Amino acid sequence: MIMRTVIVDRYGPPEVARIAEVPMPEPGPGQIRVRVGATIVGAADAVMRAGSPRYARIASGFRRPRHAVPGGDFAGVVDALGEGARWFAVGDRVHGTLAPASGGNAEYLVIAEDAAVVPTPAGLDDAGAAAVVDGFLTATPFLRDLGRVGPGDEVLVVGAAGAVGSSAVQVAKALGARVTAVTSTPNLDLVRALGADLVIDRTAGPAQATAKADLVARGVSGYDVVFDAVGGWSFGTARPLLGPRGAYLTTVPSLGVLALAVPTKLLRRRRTAIAFTGLRSAAAKRADLELLGRLVAEGRIREVVDRVLPLERVADAHRRVDGGHKAGAVVLVTARVEATAR
Template sequence: MKAHVLRRYGSPDALELTELPCPVPGPGEVLVRVRATSVQPFDWHLMRGEPRLARLMPGGPGLFRPSLPVLGADIAGVVEEAGPGVSEARPGDEVYAMSGQGGFGEYAAVKVADLAPKPAALSFEEAAAVPMAAQTALLALRDDGGLRAGQHVLVNGASGGVGTFAVQLAKAFGGIVTGVCSPANVDLVRSLGADEVVDYTKEDFTRLGRRFDLVVDIAGSRRGSAYRRVLRPGGIHVQVGGRGSRWSQPMGRMFATMAAAPFLPHRVAITTGPWKETRRNLMTLTGHIEAGELRPVIDRRYAFDDIPAAVRYQEEGHARGKVVVTVAP
């Protein structure tokens, strides 16, 4: 099979399109013919091995060389073969998955615990835009934020991959939603259901003079202490990622936020990634998609051979929603 292989850390030029043996599904896995994948910060952080502090941590990207040779965390495709003991999926099933790796290849071995039936209403490209970003938004709002109907929620970074899903899910949960974004994305965020949109070039959202029950900070553009000005007593600040750096960010910002938490009048939580109960989460997202409450926003589409260009564009940080790649027609 063809795959974009990462043998060394570096820029998108480090991705080498080459031939690899087709994966063999093990117990609890299926072999998926990848039809589409998406590109996100998770992929290019692994590509560059950044933040470098993460290389020292268990389960990190690898100290000297990449631990995952084929990136691409999001997958949508067709089951080709089921491994031993698998009854949840059969050859021919259309699925989508958050596998953590393999989407930059024509085939991937995926754990059945990490996949679910593809929503019938979505194309493969649309389905590939959902898993990691939408799950992250789901966990930030439902699990870490405990959002309830009627509560006021602010989403900082409302026009990106996670943010566009967060706005829609917050509305689906009955929240009263304020989105923060650049002026170019105001109409987009409003079209996703936001009750109010703040252009951060014109207003400082931490000085609006209003209080929120929940702030989901995806952009990471403010210190954690700034949220005392916008959160009600007992409100929750959920940090999701943030701007990266070569050595420590966004990890350093997350550590600083948690270190300050005991001295703040509001609660603090960090959403680090959708690594548990992926199948259940995907089924929940499917329910929202089928109910017409959730749709992926796709900025650009790329061909399989152009994955380095797709990564380069996503790494610039200006994508509206998701960047997707068609692996096979």
């Protein structure tokens, strides 16, 4: 049996991502095979395709991509069981992630049944079910575990319309925080609809000054967490906005953040920190996916989809991610469909 898959076997522009036909994988002991309905092209996939910044090649391979099939997050239907697999049945709808491994940008994949895979929440189609995975599994450990966000905290989200940022707004609200969101003009209404208490248009003036004016007007000493979902700020930019024990958290591992993370933590005052959420255990991710299902059922988390493209337009998906203006997730579907945008 043959299936279509995305192949990236050299570093370069979006065009290096191509479609190939390869043998369909067979599930081994304790594994399930999923017929993929939808999968994601995210920022990490674009970095691994481009091989830039160069330090990313420590993980992806120095001369060429170590794993030719990209993509971590997926949603689909279980269509075969390996020997001893008993948690799922053929026909079950599931979603999850292969990260830190890859292989999701394909028509079929195999995954251990005790990996980060859970039943798909009712009410989500495959595109929506795939879209919520990456952002939620990134934003939740950053805000809940690293930032220790709780009721009444002040949280500023930079890049609030992206896949991670849109999840961060919703996660912070679910944790009881008051959320200020920074985004661009086309996405203001979207971010308000996600629950942000204040939305700052980064294209209309200095977002930092607007955020500071809001804090002063409300008599708040500073933000408990500034969560930079896109790496657009720095600790120096965020520091004047932080409360006495506030934290600047970023998803982008710059040399400055890596150098300051330990010293600022030891000082027990304003600090900066980063987490490599893809490296968490499968059990931790599965527990958060189960939490995600409950929050979706309660209407507290919803998917944000920038556009849906057929698998064969994977290069266009990478161009969209490279452009830096997407709102939510860029989804690839294996069915042959017309492209749709948010």
